[in-house]
Amino acid sequence: EDQVTQSPEALRLQEGESSSLNCSYTVSGLRGLFWYRQDPGKGPEFLFTLYSAGEEKEKERLKATLTKKESFLHITAPKPEDSATYLCAVQGDGNEKLTFGTGTRLTIIP
Amino acid sequence: GAVVSQHPSWVICKSGTSVKIECRSLDFQATTMFWYRQFPKQSLMLMATSNEGSKATYEQGVEKDKFLINHASLTLSTLTVTSAHPEDSSFYICSTTWEGRGRDEQFFGPGTRLTVL
Numbered sequence: 642e643d644q645v646t647q648s649p650e651a652l653r654l655q656e657g658e659s660s661s662l663n664c665s666y667t668v669s670g671l672r673g674l675f676w677y678r679q680d681p682g683k684g685p686e687f688l689f690t691l692y693s694a695g696e697e698k699e700k701e702r703l704k705a706t707l708t709k710k711e712s713f714l715h716i717t718a719p720k721p722e723d724s725a726t727y728l729c730a731v732q733g734d735g736n737e738k739l740t741f742g743t744g745t746r747l748t749i750i751p
Numbered sequence: 752g753a754v755v756s757q758h759p760s761w762v763i764c765k766s767g768t769s770v771k772i773e774c775r776s777l778d779f780q781a782t783t784m785f786w787y788r789q790f791p792k793q794s795l796m797l798m799a800t801s802n803e804g805s806k807a808t809y810e811q812g813v814e815k816d817k818f819l820i821n822h823a824s825l826t827l828s829t830l831t832v833t834s835a836h837p838e839d840s841s842f843y844i845c846s847t848t849w850e851g852r853g854r855d856e857q858f859f860g861p862g863t864r865l866t867v868l
């Protein structure tokens with residue numbers, strides 16, 4: 642059974658203070674690892690898909706990286722508008738099902 | 752990008768009543784739609800996968816007779832919670848993949864907050 646563990650559960654940063662969120666996973670044949678952003682009371686918003694170890698993707702202040710066991714979401718010089726819950730999900734070979742972690746609730750303090 | 756809408760955005764109902772939630776793909780045809788449930792401070796849990804014109808596939812532990820899914824067209828899927836009880840109170844979210852953008856990206860709707868009294 643696919644499993645995803647995210648840490649920390651919650652993270653408070655000062656504006657401009659860079660940090661990383663962790664996503665550890667076990668999956669039988671990785672088809673893709675996904676990062677989403679979710680604001681309170683809303684559906685997840687797609688950020689990145691990573692397919693193989695060593696791959697990196699960037700979008701504004703966010704960069705996602707992938708190894709065979711975990712993924713990191715690096716946030717550089719965050720702003721208050723980056724406050725949200727960041728979700729990680731994996732998709733195994735042969736199916737479209739996404740298995741989600743419980744997320745990291747990120748708060749950026751002005 | 753692709754847009755998915757849900758209606759209603761929130762609903763409050765009495766125990767024992769049925770509630771229907773609609774999920775629409777607004778600018779593309781969605782052959783496959785997914786229904787998730789999210790309890791407070793928990794992860795999204797897949798309930799079922801529906802394909803247009805065929806029966807939905809339910810995840811283990813999800814009662815198909817309680818959560819009725821209909822995917823009658825390429826732009827609309829509905830989830831009906833039958834005889835709802837307080838433990839069914841949750842955030843229900845649908846998603847779909849778009850063939851035109853590749854099947855790896857799932858677009859999510861804004862969610863429906865169900866509260867059963």
